[in-house]
Amino acid sequence: MTSLATAAPPAIPDHVPPDRIVDFDIFQPAGVEEDYFAAWLALQRPGGPDLVWTPRNGGHWIATGGEAVRQLWGDAAALSSEVLAVTPGLGDVMRFIPLQLDPPEHGPYRNAVMRGFASSHIAPLEPQVVALANDLIDGLIGRGTCEFVEEFAEVLPVNLFLTLIGVPTEDRPRLRVFGKQLTRPDGSMTVEELAQAVDDYLWPFLQQRLEMPGDDLFSRILSVPIQGRAWTVDEAKRMCRNLLFGGLDTVAAMLGMVALHLARNPADQARLRAEPDLIPAAADELMRRYPTVSVSRNLVADVAVDGVEMKAGDLVYLPSVLHNLDPRSFDAPQEVRFDRKLNAVKHTTMGAGPHRCVGAGLARMEVIVVMREWLRRLPPFALDPDRPVTMKGGNVGACTAVPLVWQPA
Ligand code: HEM
Numbered sequence: 001m002t003s004l005a006t007a008a009p010p011a012i013p014d015h016v017p018p019d020r021i022v023d024f025d026i027f028q029p030a031g032v033e034e035d036y037f038a039a040w041l042a043l044q045r046p047g048g049p050d051l052v053w054t055p056r057n058g059g060h061w062i063a064t065g066g067e068a069v070r071q072l073w074g075d076a077a078a079l080s081s082e083v084l085a086v087t088p089g090l091g092d093v094m095r096f097i098p099l100q101l102d103p104p105e106h107g108p109y110r111n112a113v114m115r116g117f118a119s120s121h122i123a124p125l126e127p128q129v130v131a132l133a134n135d136l137i138d139g140l141i142g143r144g145t146c147e148f149v150e151e152f153a154e155v156l157p158v159n160l161f162l163t164l165i166g167v168p169t170e171d172r173p174r175l176r177v178f179g180k181q182l183t184r185p186d187g188s189m190t191v192e193e194l195a196q197a198v199d200d201y202l203w204p205f206l207q208q209r210l211e212m213p214g215d216d217l218f219s220r221i222l223s224v225p226i227q228g229r230a231w232t233v234d235e236a237k238r239m240c241r242n243l244l245f246g247g248l249d250t251v252a253a254m255l256g257m258v259a260l261h262l263a264r265n266p267a268d269q270a271r272l273r274a275e276p277d278l279i280p281a282a283a284d285e286l287m288r289r290y291p292t293v294s295v296s297r298n299l300v301a302d303v304a305v306d307g308v309e310m311k312a313g314d315l316v317y318l319p320s321v322l323h324n325l326d327p328r329s330f331d332a333p334q335e336v337r338f339d340r341k342l343n344a345v346k347h348t349t350m351g352a353g354p355h356r357c358v359g360a361g362l363a364r365m366e367v368i369v370v371m372r373e374w375l376r377r378l379p380p381f382a383l384d385p386d387r388p389v390t391m392k393g394g395n396v397g398a399c400t401a402v403p404l405v406w407q408p409a
Helices: 036-041 066-074 090-094 106-116 119-143 148-153 156-164 169-183 191-211 217-222 233-247 249-264 266-274 276-289 320-324 360-377
Strands: 051-054 060-063 145-147 294-299 303-305 308-310 315-319 381-383 390-392 398-401 403-406
Touching (some): 060 066, 066 303, 090 191, 090 233, 106 217, 119 360, 148 249, 148 398, 156 169, 156 233, 156 360, 169 249, 191 217, 233 249, 249 360, 249 398, 266 276, 266 360, 276 360
Antiparallel strands (some): 303 308, 381 403
16 A cells, blocks of 8 residues: 655765765655645755665655756656655555656557646636636635635635536536645545545446546547547546646645745735736746645656766655755745746646646646735735744645635625
8 A cells, every 4th residue: 555655764875975964855855744835945955965875665766956856857858757755655646647657658548638728728717717706706805814735725726627528517526626636635544545446436427438528628538539549548547636636735845835925925915906807927937936846756867966976766755846946046036026027837846847737727727816806806915924834845735725804804
């Protein structure tokens, strides 16, 4: 059985220089409950190394310098995505398509998924996202308070996913349970059980789409042949699982961070209410400033970085936070500047290289819509002084609670 926190300390390989060894648990970096970003930035010091090794979680490298993170993320020749996560066994359970495939095998699947997410399909969804956001806001606005993560950030992506795949809205509570297990596992399900439950839930819809394609996301993707042949059932399940796991907790985490920033910065709220045309640029900058996804790679060739040779077979962890918040990569990276000239592809919130997020356009649209509707409908809101903001670490770091208050109308 695969649990999310594991492993007795392994022997440290001979090629790891002793001065690169740190004691750092990616799931529980010290202080993460209060500040995910500060907990990670503790690894980055002026003049410090760009690559370290931790014996925790089975033993792996961590790229700590911004350029090392970005360079390794793009190196699909020497670094494979097969492992999925440093957590032993997780990759074998998930077998995601396209995420765990390497080029050139990855290409045809990636192409099919990208066609499903083409902007010509995503842009027309905006009114539905607006409606979903407003439904949720209707239920909260009169109360003058909410816990944003539980009551909004974790709900909207589930609802949208069901809309995307054309599943009846009455089914939302069932999928919501999986969404919650994914974002906040309570130990009641193993990863195997969660993957199986998701497959069982999706299978009837998937089977229908394979037999009689409609115009939903799964049908669109599955109608694109893989090197001239149809998708197999196993491949189709792995792709659907990837989309579900890829798009729920990542978006929930980002929405939580955006709400946290706005609640802490009333001047930014006021500016965006007065100048709503700034919201798309503000969303881009907030997505750069609050990156929470980290990825794992297994090396298939030796690679030298920062004077250290990593060997084929090693695992390396690439945290986008240590790229986007490295002052050597971005000017005053912790400042939120809505007029920052961002080359959206340059930061690594959505990854880099051949696996860059296929849902990036959809995620950006969700963030923009939520900011626009939340700022349009609600009066100025703030953090509830009586309830703490809490965060968690992991492959997708996130706020676990963002308690908000406002004056009810
Ligand atoms: C703010 C929200 C999101 C963030 C921060 C995010 C982040 C990422 C990152 C960093 C990667 C690269 C992984 C790697 O290099 O190993 C990725 C890939 C991926 N994402 Fe997202 N993602 C988000 C939303 C979504 C959504 C909404 C979906 C779909 C519903 C999605 C589906 C995927 C898929 C399928 C891949 C794999 C692409 C490939 O392997 O070619 N993501 N995402």
